[in-house]
């Protein structure tokens with residue numbers, strides 16, 4: 046079994062020390078940096094935009110895993126590619142022509158992911174699964190860090206893992222929201238490949254140690 050990938054969400058970082066926070070992730074056992082882009086329309090919060098993504102990109106030595114919580118994401122695909130993003134994830138609920146959006150992300154040279162809100166059924170991805178590099182399962186309602194994990198997520202992950210295996214698809218399963226050492230092992234057991242962790246990492250006394258602990262989740 047491959048080791049689970051950890052993607053610390055910089056939304057919970059200290060933005061007054063952004064370079065230091067990015068460097069902490071660089072030097073840790075994290076696999077990716079997770080960037081949350083919120084537009085105040087698709088979700089009721091605004092996070093940060095291109096100047097901050099550009100700063101993160103300048104200091105990051107690991108791939109940028111970028112989660113767009115914005116309406117009509119097609120408008121910004123090329124911009125994120127130009128900023129050095131590795132994997133661009135759009136929300137199922139924000140795309141009218143999802144297949145076209147996924148093809149456009151791939152054509153720009155990035156990997157493509159689709160995120161599902163907690164109420165969105167995984168079977169809706171059945172016809173597009175083999176086109177995806179990643180499915181992001183939201184385990185909180187998108188828009189804010191520091192929320193409580195929704196336990197129904199385990200069942201969704203198990204079902205999605207079954208669909209991926211059945212179709213011999215290669216999409217990774219990423220879980221985002223309220224992830225901590227209290228639920229990480231169970232998520233990996235259910236089929237998760239990537240865990241996003243914001244508050245549990247950046248609010249920890251020793252963030253790098255917490256990343257290492259989460260990365261060992263499937264070994265416990």
Ligand SMILES: O=C(CO)[C@@H](O)[C@H](O)COP(=O)(O)O
Nearest residue numbers: 187188190191222223243244
């Ligand atoms: O996409 C989101 C929230 O919408 C996340 O990536 C959060 O930033 C994760 O933060 P925690 O729930 O781990 O604090």
Ligand SMILES: [Co+2]
Nearest residue numbers: 081112221241
């Ligand atoms: Co996110």
